[in-house]
Amino acid sequence: MAQCAGTIKNVGRSAIHLGRRYRHGDMAGLRGALIVLEGADRAGKSTQARLLVEALKERGYRAEGLRFPERTTEIGQLIGSYLEKKSDLEDHTIHLLFSANRWEQVPTMKEKLRSGITLVVDRYAFSGVAFTSCKENFDLHWCKQADVGLPKPDLILFLKVNPEVAAARGGFGNERYETNYFQEKVLKRYFELMEDKSLNWKVIDASEKMENVHKNIKDLSEKAIQDAKDQPLGKLWEEDP
Ligand code: NYM
Ligand code: MG
Numbered sequence: 001m002a003q004c005a006g007t008i009k010n011v012g013r014s015a016i017h018l019g020r021r022y023r024h025g026d027m028a029g030l031r032g033a034l035i036v037l038e039g040a041d042r043a044g045k046s047t048q049a050r051l052l053v054e055a056l057k058e059r060g061y062r063a064e065g066l067r068f069p070e071r072t073t074e075i076g077q078l079i080g081s082y083l084e085k086k087s088d089l090e091d092h093t094i095h096l097l098f099s100a101n102r103w104e105q106v107p108t109m110k111e112k113l114r115s116g117i118t119l120v121v122d123r124y125a126f127s128g129v130a131f132t133s134c135k136e137n138f139d140l141h142w143c144k145q146a147d148v149g150l151p152k153p154d155l156i157l158f159l160k161v162n163p164e165v166a167a168a169r170g171g172f173g174n175e176r177y178e179t180n181y182f183q184e185k186v187l188k189r190y191f192e193l194m195e196d197k198s199l200n201w202k203v204i205d206a207s208e209k210m211e212n213v214h215k216n217i218k219d220l221s222e223k224a225i226q227d228a229k230d231q232p233l234g235k236l237w238e239e240d241p
Pocket of ligand 2: 041
């Protein structure tokens with residue numbers, strides 16, 4: 001009898017568990033959302049990405065964070081050494097390595113999205129294009145080509161921070177590109193990329209208090225998860241406007 005009661009209790013519990021999982025995706029074959037954070041250095045991308053993953057998990061979603069460049073892979077180590085100025089690489093070459101560093105993660109990303117996991121990505125192809133296209137003799141069109149066909153983000157959060165607030169957050173590090181002059185050029189490129197209305201860009205005022213920025217990001221992300229769950233995953237820049 002005791003055993004029987006126990007069984008009933010367990011059945012009840014797993015039904016609740018299944019109900020919860022069903023609501024948030026994977027049991028019905030519903031996919032997770034691909035959410036990207038972009039913005040200049042010191043905009044708070046990494047902090048907000050971490051807070052977002054934690055908040056989504058707390059609310060019962062399956063969510064994981066990733067970042068580009070992913071410096072731990074072999075390609076990522078070449079990139080890391082370039083950014084730290086320990087090595088020099090020809091400009092097209094490093095651009096293509098940044099892109100390859102994304103492509104090498106694509107099978108894992110697709111698998112996770114398919115299984116219902118929402119991915120929160122700290123920088124993506126938009127960083128790749130915004131940074132390289134600031135170099136002499138590079139244009140946006142060429143810079144986009146290597147990333148055409150990557151999984152298309154369901155939401156791109158652009159963290160916009162005014163220069164005074166960014167300055168108050170501390171100085172730049174010593175990596176390549178970490179100068180005011182370069183970053184200002186990068187921002188202009190981001191704004192050009194944001195004109196592409198086939199992508200779901202949202203500009204976030206990241207000069208506000210961390211908690212307010214977080215709430216804003218969390219609300220937009222939950223909506224994106226709901227909207228994406230029964231839509232096929234798109235391909236980035238396949239139909240170039
Ligand atoms: N960066 C990042 C690029 O130039 N191209 C890319 O494709 C990506 C993903 O690397 N200054 C630049 C932007 C950053 C630097 O990024 C390292 P982080 O988020 O500081 O690790
Ligand atoms: Mg940095």
